[in-house]
Amino acid sequence: MRLSIERNALLKALGHVQNVVERRNTIPILSNVLMSAEDGVLSLVATDLDIEVSESTEADVSAPGQVTAPAHTLYDIARKLPDGSQVVLQINSDDRLDVDAGRSHFTLPLLPSGDFPKMTADGFTHEFSILAKDLSRLIDKTKFAISTEETRYYLNGIYVHGHDGKLRAVATDGHRLALAESPAPAGAEDMPGVIIPRKTVAEIRRLIDGVDGDVHVSVSEAKIRFKTGHAIMTSKLIDGTFPDYERVIPKGNTKELTIDNKVFASAVDRVATISAEKSRSVKMSLSEHNLSLTVNNPESGNANEDLPVDYADEPLEIGFNAKYLLDVAGQIEGRDATFFLESPASPALVKDSEDEHALFVLMPLRV
Template sequence: MNLTLERDAFLAALERLSKVVEKRTTIPILANVKMVARKGGIELRGSDLDMEIATTIAGEIEALGETTFPHAIARDYARKLPAGAKVALKLTGDRLAISSGRSRVSVPVLPAEDFPNFAAAGGDFHMVDIPASDLLTLLDRVSFCISTEETRYYLNGIYLHVVTVEGGALKLRGVATDGHRLGLHDVAVPELPAALPGVIVPRKAVEEMARLLKPLGEEKVSVTVRATTLVLVAGVTTMSTKLVDGTFPDYERVVPRGNPHMARLAADELASAVDRVAAVCSDKSRAVRFHLEDGKLTLSVKNPDAGDASDELEAEYAAAPLTIGFNGRYVLDMLGAQPGKAVAMAFADPGSPCLITPEGASGSLFVIMPMRV
């Protein structure tokens, strides 16, 4: 194998693989990148056995071939080369020479045939084409609700599935919950297959999908779902991931319907006020007391060790006075995930979950469980 490519393209490709290549592993080849130089172009591939990312770059190929080389050394070397430089890679025996101008490093390689083959499971598959921005919005709106509790592994991801909304239209829905809060977002997808199976995309894969989608804007990407795997084709990069093997709970049961007490609040004012009073919250509870009465919301925190705090802001609220507690961090996370200028909060009583719908963010809703204050 002998080829020459642009330093910037080489570095960008290595950066795209950086989250999936294992840095500390008992399997040495997982710290390597597989490079294949074929007539169609140059492909780089990384894997951690649960997820794989493959990306292609252009270059001048003098001799075809394939090998694997240490990701960390190659990325560090490429980072330190000047922008616009040419990089030559030449395989000789069990060493790969990476050079640019008068600079050169030589790294050991491992056989390409030993690199794990992330083959998609057989069976039926369903493909969805969707603008990158729409899929990114879905992930961003709900990903903060993904549970980090490993014992409830079926909550460690986003549940993607097809739903029939009012009027009979099909939409792609993403849901995430950690048992204390829930985020839900629907997006319209042309030619959405009704038979698309519901799948749980793991947290790490969600983070990688968001990273790959961000620079693509309105460009369309392809999502293929199989029995145990999901494949995202985004530009020149393909990401494959194993799915969470579990059953997502019936989330519809915890989404309140018909909460009678409604309050409308400016999102930025609410976020600022919660952030201020949370300065004296204890690290354990982070409980913020919400007291609603005619035309205003009063936020307060009492911490015997750190002091007291209160704040007041205007609210469109005309029901009976209501006092309820929430985890301040959960409220801030929710407000940070939605772009609307205002939010509507629907309450039943101090012990029931609150339904929050952002204005100007169609298709989203959030549920937060109350706390004792």
């Protein structure tokens, strides 16, 4: 194999695939990227056995071939080479990979390409195309609520499914819930519910960042595939049952609080400075047109801040985790956030003044 490729093209393609490769691998071949060169195209494939990402890019191929080389090392080399330089990749007489660019020369070890695992991708039952910006929004509005608790593995991802003509994404860790939806593309209306793993969510978000156009999605019972431009990502799905999240969403909360979201987030951040690291609890005391945020920490002191708000119901005291409040505030695009409350022990429903197709649920804390 011998080819010449522009450094930026190589860097972009490697950047898309190398993130899947784990830094520490007990299986050496999984640390490598599979490189296939023929007919003026260089194809790169990386996998961790759960996710496979492939990308192809134009190259001047003088001798076709296929090799596997250390993914992170090759990416770091490309990243540090001068912008615009030509990179020559070729297998030398010692069956190692020579990487040359200007006066820079590297030699990397190789592993047999025949040992590289391939992920089967068949049996897709539902296919649709969705705008990259719509898919990004569904991910961004919900990913912060994905659980990191491995024992409840079925919560370690975003639950995506068709619902009343919408494509809906839901994530929860038991303490907070995030829901976002967009009009269901043709082919997605009756899509079965699938749980996309946390790592896949992060990788697909990275892959479509800056993409202007459609992402083609294929779904089966066990796998999901995303295709955009010359990049394809195939991932296993979480094999589990997502809980009946609709039961958690409050339907009868009558106490309505509307507040300037940026002012609220800044105030929560300030008073939380002295909150206990474990609970991060902040007490919200509501009275007519006023919200008092309070933190009492026996070790580091007390904090209090009053805010003018739109609230005309009976007084209420309720506590929340400050980090969770800030996470939700970070997803509010409009000027105002609206809290629908009921009692100190009831979950709060939070909505965005500018986005009627997203909602958030927060479980209260005892304060």
